[in-house]
Amino acid sequence: MQDKAPRTGPSMRLILLCVVPVLVVLMALPRFVDIYQTQLLTYGLVFAIAALGFNLLLGYTGLLSFGHSAYFGLGAYSAAFMVRYLGVGSMELFILGGIIITGLVTAVFGYICVRHTRIFFSILALALSQVLWTLAYKFFWVTGGTDGLRVPFGSLTLLGGLVDFKGGGGYQIFIIYYYYYVLLLFSVATVLMWVIVHSPFGKALQAIRDNETRAQFLGIQIRRYRWLAFLISGSFTGLAGILWVPLNGLVTPDILYWPFSGEIVFMTVLGGFRSFTGPIVGAVVFNYLKTYAVASTEYWQMLLGIVLVMLVMVLPTGIVGTVARFYGKLTRRP
Amino acid sequence: MEILQIINLKKYFGDTHAVDDVTLTIQEGEFISLVGPNGAGKTSLVNVVSAYLRPDSGKIIFRGEDVTHAPVTERVKAGIARSFQLVNLFDDLSAFDNIALAIFSREGKTLNLAKLAHLDDEVSAETDSVLGQFNLLSKRNERARDLAQGERKLLDVAIAYALKPKLLFLDEPTSGVSTRDKGQIMDTIASVVRGERITAVIVEHDMDVVFKYSDRIVVMHQGAILAQGVPDDIRNNDQVAMILLGTSGPDAFTRKD
DSSP states (O other): OOOOOOOOOHHHHHHHHHHHHHHHHHHHHHHHOOHHHHHHHHHHHHHHHHHHHIIIIIIIOOOOOSOOOHHHHHHHHHHHHHHHOOOOOOHHHHHHHHHHHHHHHHHHEEEEHHSSOHHHHHHHHHHHHHHHHHHHHHHHHHHGGOOOEEOEEEEEEEEGGGGGGSTHHHHHHHHHHHHHHHHHHHHHHHHHHHHHHHHHHHHHHHHHHHHHHHTTTTTTHHHHHHHHHHHHHHHHHHHHHHHHHHSSSSSSSGGHHHHHHHHHHHHHHHHTTTTHHHHHHHHHHHHHHHHHHHOOOOTHHHHHHHHHHHHHOTTTTTTHHHHHHHHHHHOOOH | OEEEEEEEHHHHEEEEEEEEEEEEEEEETTTEEOOOOOTSSHHHHHHTTTTOOOOOOEEETTTTEEEETTTHHHHHHHHHEESSSSOOOOTSSHHHHHHHHHHHTTOOOOOOOOSSSOOOOHHHHHHHHHHTTOGGGTTSSBGGSSHHHHHHHHHHHHHHHHHHHSSSEEEEEETTSSSHHHHHHHHHHHHHHHHHEEEEEEEEOOOOHHHHHHSEEEEEEEEEEEEEEEEHHHHOHHHHHHHHHOOSSSTTTOOOO
């Protein structure tokens, strides 16, 4: 009898062994930490979705976008507009409408950006994002300008109206519910992204990243694939923006400004852009890092700058890359 | 039946006539060697026919269709594949994924993003069979960058082969490997290509290899075709011996000194 060759894919058992405990801890956490910590972690998970989307371009396609604030902001403003001008309060409608709007704009921006690669791609993405920032900043009678638009949690409903926050309990109840809501969407987004990067399409993206000439000689139309990757990437980041608005209660043009694009890059590099979980870990850690840096010193930007410099010099593969290397060394020893 | 017709093809780089008015017909199933000194235009010719470079003038007819201006992806779909002189792999992907990707692309499955690649048993089985044909099965899970030079050369050819081309260009498949490995690599390639009756054009410097495997030899010099014929014709062609070896005589190619 002929032995069937073992499958080359990732080991499902190992993945479940890692994922299940993490999920259990995340599910149980609000019982053991205070509301502030739960809120912080919710922010972290939201940013994780954004970084996950961003890394489809950086880690898997080899394109560094310095303009992902645009898609985060588009998602956020879409939701805020729906509250302000349509009186919508359903989170599901925000997600639906927000992803459609983000997707449409991403499709156009992506079409322009993927005609170039490397630094030209990065700068183009940055420039386009700043167009949106200018619009949000200058058209204040629509966007509220620097005052922004408010999205009060009290007007929100989750799960098609099943959960609302008109009753007592206020913000605390909202955070608890919202945490689980975000956790659910974060899990769905993570599974989706995992499937995408392990699909033939995901492999094709990695091939384009490694060697675009050879990819072309396999018959892969590289520009179309880059555009699709851009579209998916922007939509994920847009979803994060939609989820971020009710949590923040307010959206201002800051979220479209380029330093926020830089923060998304920072998160991803911090976690490690060469691993799937890198951006997730990076986003959560970055969120804590920034929060505590802001709380502890007036010079928090300097503190973050030092961390970034250290990171690039000492841990170029990020947190996850470094941990994986140490783990590999440990297990290889007899 | 002719599979490829190259008609008055020209490719100039400034004053350099890399491909200078080349006309060449290739029959289906032939194993052709393209030889000539460095700078003769062998790689340029392959580059133009495989759409890596655009021709300045002339025509390329592949299986009756004019493909002169067809982009790379269309020519690949039509059935023209190539390997590269300087190994061109997906370095961070495993040997398995390098081959599997070629098969996914050939089957039009690369736009599928809702299915896990490693669960496609058909592609996996074919990938393993290609790896086996090229003696790379033991390396299937290693990253391409971690393979030895000879293995990288074979993998480069295997990727092109996995596209199931009708016409396969191999640009110096044995350059940069030891003489000992050379024979083995060529044996592997020749048996696969002949076994599948693929028309192959191979750019090669080693005349022992060329004489051993070719049906027909095409000699290029300064961008033009100097001579062509079966191995015995070329072996006895004084002009060719003079250009390739700098010496001539009845036993110029076999004399070892």
